Amino acid sequence: MTIEPLHSANNPCDAGRCGQCAIHEVCVAYAVDTAHPAQRPSNRYYRPETATGSHIFWSGDDFRHIYAVKSGCVKTYTVDEDGNERVRGFYLPGDLIGLDAICASSYPSNACAVAPSQICALPYTQLTASLADLPNMQTRMLHLMSKDLFIALSLSGDFTAEQRLAAFLLHLLDRERRQGLVKDNHIELLMSRRDIASYLRLAPETISRVLGRFQKSGWIQSQPKTLKVLNLAALSTLAEPVGILDDSRDLSLAA
Amino acid sequence: MTIEPLHSANNPCDAGRCGQCAIHEVCVAYAVDTAHPAQRPSNRYYRPETATGSHIFWSGDDFRHIYAVKSGCVKTYTVDEDGNERVRGFYLPGDLIGLDAICASSYPSNACAVAPSQICALPYTQLTASLADLPNMQTRMLHLMSKDLFIALSLSGDFTAEQRLAAFLLHLLDRERRQGLVKDNHIELLMSRRDIASYLRLAPETISRVLGRFQKSGWIQSQPKTLKVLNLAALSTLAEPVGILDDSRDLSLAA
């Protein structure tokens, strides 16, 4: 179930900034441009770089756009009445933010950059219009939503702290590897321990402890902002029950 | 963000069994027929009733169809190497099964009827073809996937047993109410305690205990296969942090 790139070699949009974007081959925003070349320049969705901590939208804001991540990392999160923050998802280059808002009139969560990020805003109405024009893009859209659903369902299971963290690390490694960012199984942790903990339904202390155990076992080399995987097999075995590492499933940039 | 019914009053497909189906107004299968009237009879997707315990597909089966639930209830579940079963979702009339397989070549879970169920099988290729023809249907499809994603993300949070079970019961009540099946806040529990427990990441014993507590508080009247909600407000307050009860979000049949 492979997907062909959405662009053609001599597409007029390539003149714009989109064509130079690292992820344009798999970008839905780029595809929208391709469908509407009359509306050049093709970088009309492009926004200035979003700084760490800046918000893209807030919970309750009117749902108007789907956001495509070009670079960096974004988290979505909710805050309950006691002020507890809960991270619902991390979004890396190629991901779309706001898909869980389509069934509503407003966003169900806040979206905030956890690293300097480049984001494109796609008007939802225009996006759906383009989907009808471009069968390839419709396919890609369904794939992206299916992927998100699959990951959410997989990770929502009842696993040990070790299993969930192992799965998370391997998923990150896989994503970064496909972006060509990985050298020697070296992962860059763009998000804080606290955010990882919240995402995995664990306490930050637990993250520290588990990483400590992994390190003591010689499976990883842990540093605050980066992390090196030394024993992929051990982590894979541990993470297997979570099920998001199945190779037949393309959960990467291109999915 | 309301969606108009997909059928027109004098649609030729109404002659088939689909037109008499209780959920045809919101059924994607019905919409596929509407898009291809030449291929009548319209009930070609219809399958004989699936008995309780019968499987619709198995994990690893080639992904070819999306299944639409017309009546009854289906669960999807995985089994890890230790034989532990984990329920990933319950599917009620109007729901689509297999959306998390779109990004893969095979189904990631087993699907099994937990009550006598009527199921329609939609070939995925034909479904995507129809999506391009019918803007309304594309919208509906995106809504359905968004809804599933939203629910999965919401329920995947780290909540107490009480919160999760309250949210589950209210969600069930809401769904059954919209089907017109609810009389006097009386819920029919088509699935077993064990399945509910697995779905909510709890032990079956915990389900019993919490239901016992709810009953002792006078909030519900609990019976093995049915359940009556006596204090909706109390349950709603409890379930609020889970967030799947937001009225602005149409998570029902029609979403």
Added chain:
DNA sequence: CGGTATATTGAAGTCGGTCAAACCCGGTGG
């Protein structure tokens, strides 16, 4: 009816959470 699966109830155990203190590291300013 009896037999089996499911549901309930009780007692003991465990994993991860909470709370508190120590540590580390980058940034600031003297």
Added chain:
DNA sequence: CCACCGGGTTTGACCGACTTCAATATACCG
């Protein structure tokens, strides 16, 4: 250059919610 500061991270001790194990009760179905 170094002392100080403040967030994030790490580590330890204790605690609590849920699980597990075991026994009983109830419902279902031939």
